[in-house]
Amino acid sequence: xxxxxxxxxxxxxxxxxxxxxxxxxxxxxxxxxxxxxxxxxxxxxxxxxxxxxxxxxxxxxxxxxxxxxxxxxxxxxxxxxxxxxxxxxxxxxxxxxxxxxxxxxxxxxxxxxxxxxxxxxxxxxxxxxxxxxxxxxxxxxxxxxxxxxxxxxxxxxxxxxxxxxxxxxxxxxxxxxxxxxxxxxxxxxxxxxxxxxxxxxxxxxxxxxxxxxxxxxxxxxxxxxxxxxxxxxxxxxxxxxxxxxxxxxxxxxxxxxxxxxxxxxxxxxxxxxxxxxxxxxxxxxxxxxxxxxxxxxxxxxxxxxxxxxxxxxxxxxxxxxxxxxxxxxxxxxxxxxxxxxxxxxxxxxxxxxxxxxxxxxxxxxxxxxxxxxxxxxxxxxxxxxxxxxxxxxxxxxxxxxxxxxxxxxxxxxxxxxxxxxxxxxxxxxxxxxxxxxxxxxxxxxxxxxxxxxxxxxxxxxxxxxxxxxxxxxxxxxxxxxxxxxxxxxxxxxxxxxxxxxxxxxxxxxxxxxxxxxxxxxxxxxxxxxxxxxxxxxxxxxxxxxxxxxxxxxxxxxxxxxxxxxxxxxxxxxxxxxxx
Amino acid sequence: xxxxxxxxxxxxxxxxxxxxxxxxxxxxxxxxxxxxxxxxxxxxxxxxxxxxxxxxxxxxxxxxxxxxxxxxxxxxxxxxxxxxxxxxx
Numbered sequence: 001x002x003x004x005x006x007x008x009x010x011x012x013x014x015x016x017x018x019x020x021x022x023x024x025x026x027x028x029x030x031x032x033x034x035x036x037x038x039x040x041x042x043x044x045x046x047x048x049x050x051x052x053x054x055x056x057x058x059x060x061x062x063x064x065x066x067x068x069x070x071x072x073x074x075x076x077x078x079x080x081x082x083x084x085x086x087x088x089x090x091x092x093x094x095x096x097x098x099x100x101x102x103x104x105x106x107x108x109x110x111x112x113x114x115x116x117x118x119x120x121x122x123x124x125x126x127x128x129x130x131x132x133x134x135x136x137x138x139x140x141x142x143x144x145x146x147x148x149x150x151x152x153x154x155x156x157x158x159x160x161x162x163x164x165x166x167x168x169x170x171x172x173x174x175x176x177x178x179x180x181x182x183x184x185x186x187x188x189x190x191x192x193x194x195x196x197x198x199x200x201x202x203x204x205x206x207x208x209x210x211x212x213x214x215x216x217x218x219x220x221x222x223x224x225x226x227x228x229x230x231x232x233x234x235x236x237x238x239x240x241x242x243x244x245x246x247x248x249x250x251x252x253x254x255x256x257x258x259x260x261x262x263x264x265x266x267x268x269x270x271x272x273x274x275x276x277x278x279x280x281x282x283x284x285x286x287x288x289x290x291x292x293x294x295x296x297x298x299x300x301x302x303x304x305x306x307x308x309x310x311x312x313x314x315x316x317x318x319x320x321x322x323x324x325x326x327x328x329x330x331x332x333x334x335x336x337x338x339x340x341x342x343x344x345x346x347x348x349x350x351x352x353x354x355x356x357x358x359x360x361x362x363x364x365x366x367x368x369x370x371x372x373x374x375x376x377x378x379x380x381x382x383x384x385x386x387x388x389x390x391x392x393x394x395x396x397x398x399x400x401x402x403x404x405x406x407x408x409x410x411x412x413x414x415x416x417x418x419x420x421x422x423x424x425x426x427x428x429x430x431x432x433x434x435x436x437x438x439x440x441x442x443x444x445x446x447x448x449x450x451x452x453x454x455x456x457x458x459x460x461x462x463x464x465x466x467x468x469x470x471x472x473x474x475x476x477x478x479x480x481x482x483x484x485x486x487x488x489x490x491x492x493x494x495x496x497x498x499x500x501x502x503x504x505x506x507x508x509x510x511x512x513x514x515x516x517x518x519x520x521x522x523x524x525x526x527x528x529x530x531x532x533x534x535x536x537x538x539x540x541x542x543x544x545x546x547x548x549x550x551x552x553x554x555x556x557x558x559x560x561x562x563x564x565x566x567x568x569x570x571x572x573x574x575x576x577x578x579x
Numbered sequence: 580x581x582x583x584x585x586x587x588x589x590x591x592x593x594x595x596x597x598x599x600x601x602x603x604x605x606x607x608x609x610x611x612x613x614x615x616x617x618x619x620x621x622x623x624x625x626x627x628x629x630x631x632x633x634x635x636x637x638x639x640x641x642x643x644x645x646x647x648x649x650x651x652x653x654x655x656x657x658x659x660x661x662x663x664x665x666x667x668x
Contacts, residue, residue, distance in 0.1 A: 242664070242665060246633060246634055246664045246665070247664075247665060250633075252667055254633065254634075255634075255666065255667075257633075258588075258632075258634045258663075261622070261623055262588060262589070262591055262623070263591070284633070326667075426666070430591050447667075448667075451666060451667065452587070453587060453588045453666040454587030454588070454590060455587065455588065455589070455590045455591035455595075456590035456591050456592075456593060456594050456595030456596070457590075457595055458595065483667060484665065484667055486665060546591075547619075548591070578667070579665050579666040579667055
């Protein structure tokens with residue numbers, strides 16, 4: 001019998017600290033991660049609620065396969081109504097808490113309510129003994145790294161943590177939720193960054209969650225023999241194929257030069273999409289630093305075979321940050337006119353420490369610079385702004401609330417956001433399909449909701465590609481698999497089949513992805529989002545880039561075709577891989 | 580004529596064209612011939628030192644080629660595939 005039959009869920013009401021541990025409801029049994037979060041929010045959260053009020057729900061949902069021996073399968077979905085977009089949000093994150101929750105048999109943590117005392121701070125402790133809420137006012141306003149250092153003194157070596165920094169406590173719309181790395185140092189370097197879910201956690205007074213699986217074993221599949229054979233075959237093919245390079249070798253940071261070459265490296269608030277500083281920003285300089293400073297590549301969660309996360313050291317060979325990604329180098333680097341990766345590494349560390357989304361924060365600083373408030377490339381000024389965010393000064397709150405907030409405050413015209421959320425590095429002008437994703441994804445401008453880096457596509461084809469990618473990514477972000485493992489839907493459903501001991505058909509897995517999107521779109525409509533929220537900002541239609549003078553020119557009536565469910569799911573959907 | 584397959588990421592310069600038939604007798608000549616039709620293509624594939632860029636792999640009929648030597652003979656039915664790594668980040 002499937003182990004999922006004994007699974008449990010945790011409900012925590014922060015209004016009175018009441019905890020309920022219940023059996024996993026049968027209708028949710030095959031759901032995990034993003035799809036489970038969407039279903040819970042659709043069924044239990046009033047879409048019109050104040051995102052920072054007691055009516056919002058914070059969901060912590062590992063993927064279906066988290067805690068198993070499947071490779072790179074332990075990711076966690078953090079969900080809630082976003083204070084940034086006003087719609088539903090799921091941010092997918094690595095680190096070990098997802099694995100650890102599932103090893104304990106907890107499929108989801110549902111946090112409701114709000115403490116009457118806005119200055120009170122609480123922790124949620126989850127281990128083999130049970131689940132507890134406790135007061136932790138002594139940790140108020142602590143930065144993530146200092147917090148985790150203190151917690152490591154108190155909790156066992158097998159404990160992982162989910163936490164917020166001062167940005168979350170200040171309820172800023174750019175605040176992230178941090179998860180600790182798998183290695184023994186447990187740096188809080190993995191972030192559910194997008195959508196301001198750190199603010200939702202902060203509004204509930206929840207400073208951290210500790211998860212100690214102790215000696216809990218990995219979750220066992222029903223069809224163990226087939227499962228093991230599939231897992232080995234899949235891992236071998238990945239390692240000998242796409243896993244050979246570039247990510248395990250260098251990480252995503254080396255995409256800087258590549259993105260620059262195809263006009264999708266944002267420069268100075270996206271007025272250009274190539275940077276003259278590409279060589280000093282590119283991640284190969286980070287890779288070169290490994291030889292003299294130490295550091296290198298590692299896996300962020302146990303059982304990962306992708307190993308795309310870099311560990312970056314300073315000039316003295318001391319740890320500075322980890323998981324310094326392409327998106328961060330683009331948004332906090334070239335987009336702000338910064339020239340050197342080292343400065344971006346400092347900003348990345350500050351964002352992780354204060355608890356901020358690097359994409360949103362980079363975009364916000366770029367709008368601030370573009371409005372004439374700071375010189376382009378002023379690295380010291382940018383770092384000072386991050387300290388202001390942590391201190392909660394007026395300008396700090398403005399930046400910490402994201403790019404749209406800065407645009408409003410400075411009355412600036414060039415604000416590259418969709419649904420209030422900053423556009424990531426992958427630019428919609430050369431890559432039409434990702435533009436369609438930014439316009440129509442329930443998540444707002446979020447490349448992880450459906451990215452296919454294909455240029456030169458006819459617009460009709462770009463819409464179809466985006467639809468497929470959005471379905472596929474909804475499934476992958478529900479499975480626990482990392483997108484960088486690049487599983488296609490046939491592979492995901494085969495893993496599901498062997499794990500659950502029942503055949504999962506092509507139609508069933510595709511329906512699961514589509515239903516996730518339907519739940520999220522329905523939530524957004526009920527929250528008040530409409531057609532006007534699906535529009536690309538004017539700057540993307542007016543600012544031309546590259547020799548082809550590309551602008552966003554896909555017609556809204558074409559874009560909205562994404563909402564029509566295909567009569568039959570295309571074959572391409574099942575062979576497509578996340579990128 | 581041999582065929583050069585263009586990866587999705589580099590179809591900006593080929594304006595969406597996915598494969599190009601060229602008159603050429605070596606892999607190098609195939610890439611040069613695409614460059615003539617679609618200027619800007621070659622610099623996406625090969626760096627200034629003449630090596631295949633770090634995100635690119637070249638295949639001839641499915642067999643991976645060296646990153647530095649493309650002076651490999653091609654026949655009329657051969658397929659040169661330009662393959663790029665993952666994106667994301």
